[in-house]
Amino acid sequence: MDQNHLTLHTDKYQINMMYAHWKNGNHHKIRAFEAYYRKNPFQGGYAVFAGLERILQYLEGLRFDESDIAYLREQEEQYDEEFLQELRQFSFTGEVYSVKEGTIVFPNEPLIRVEGRLFEIQLVETAILNFMNYQTLIATKAARIKQVANDGILLEFGTRRAQEASAALWGARAAVIGGFDATSNLLAGKLFGIPTKGTHAHAFVQDARTELAAFEAYANALPDHVTLLVDTYDTLKSGVPNAIKVGHKLKEQGKTLRGIRLDSGDLAYLSREARRMLDEAGLPEVKIVASNDLDEYTIQSLLSQGARIDTWGVGTKLITAQDSPSLGGVYKLVAKLEGNEWVPTIKISGNPEKVTTPGRKQLMRIINRHSGRAEADYLMDVEESLEGVEKLKLFDPIHTYLHKFVTDFDAVPLHELVFSKGERTTAAPALDELRAYHAEQKGLFWNEYMRNLNPERYPVDLSQQVWDTKMKLIAEHTKKEG
């Protein structure tokens, strides 16, 4: 089975809707959908957008092959043969606008807008959300970890605990976008050009006659890349002293012991003691790697206790986004093309947070020219422009009396056309470029919005026109229903 052939990686109701639209002759009608999420993960103040690369690869390869057609025929006998015939000709012909991977994003702003035929636009909902939700979650968790680790090196160690292979691979990539430096997963390294790193496991020590014999054997085999796991028996009484012996031997050969790894016990205390012992033994260059159920909270606590850790190996809690295991991104119809005119649509809900914001929108980031910091994100209709606007009113879309005016600002458009006429319109960016772009983005925001604990809510505002349209449609629909 080709794991990359993902056409049927969709919910059955999408194909049912395609069929019903086709049967009713509506399948060529053009619609616009937007993907966004409503609540930040990890009780944080932001998310880091990721998943676009996989979405674009998916859209480019979207075809129904004969085995898909045969399977659909078998699953639903009511599908006409002509419909199945039409699927044979299918390819995704819509247009996709998206923010760039690595962008810092906020609730209720359109991250991706898809415009296309009813025949294709629903089909892709499931996979787009699947990729966006998972990868955004992992990139966000990684960014939170990066925020506390500062200049420490971050290694992604999660594959063994990930929710299966794709999650491990694309999760490793998302972690790098969020600020990780390397992964232990060689396939992720090969596919995405991520640097790979590895130490050794307890089994290697257990398997040898003595811990020292294990360390020596490892150092003989890989003298240029020796990082020794020192906690199999007793970290300070045997692990570190044995590592020091090997460090001295390597030095005699003109080589260096790269590091030791601590994987249990009190990592603050053990790292301080190990650092002291290594320094006293004349091995200040040997780095200390720590692992064991780490996340942003333990790393911050360890640093506040004066831990002397240079490199952090982070697995389970990163790759499974353990404290916030799903991002609730949604994909909603925002406009219909009728004749030459785009008509905005709304979804009303008893829960005000679930009322959609109608119309095809652009996402602008308003940057204060004096401070260089972002003031707010601003959603406006795609036909609107901020050209020549000197004074912009920003108001809270719920409590509209809360407002301010910004004058000396730059409005940075965050959406770009990424897919058109059956192919991607931009080359796949290098991963280190996305990582650098994300890091640079972080500097745009006041720390109040970025801090991990109890951040302030960053403003995401609507233009007057978008807000008026929303209120008009709410009034029309509530009148109709009442």
Ligand SMILES: Nc1ncnc2c1ncn2[C@@H]1O[C@H](COP(=O)(O)OP(=O)(O)OP(=O)(O)O)[C@@H](O)[C@H]1O
């Ligand atoms: N000084 C410290 N302050 C706060 N948390 C720490 C400190 N040292 C270690 N930790 C964290 O505490 C947890 C310890 O977990 P646990 O008790 O399962 O490990 P352990 O007993 O040290 O090792 P093992 O993996 O052998 O069970 C880990 O998440 C670890 O990262």
Ligand SMILES: O=P(O)(O)OC[C@H]1O[C@H](OP(=O)(O)OP(=O)(O)O)[C@H](O)[C@@H]1O
């Ligand atoms: O703790 P994580 O953040 O998930 O990082 C990955 C863990 O995987 C390895 O452990 P292993 O599979 O040997 O299990 P154990 O150390 O938990 O016993 C390694 O020694 C790390 O402890």
Ligand SMILES: O=C(O)c1cccnc1
């Ligand atoms: O290289 C390591 O030390 C490593 C890799 C994966 C998981 N745990 C540790």
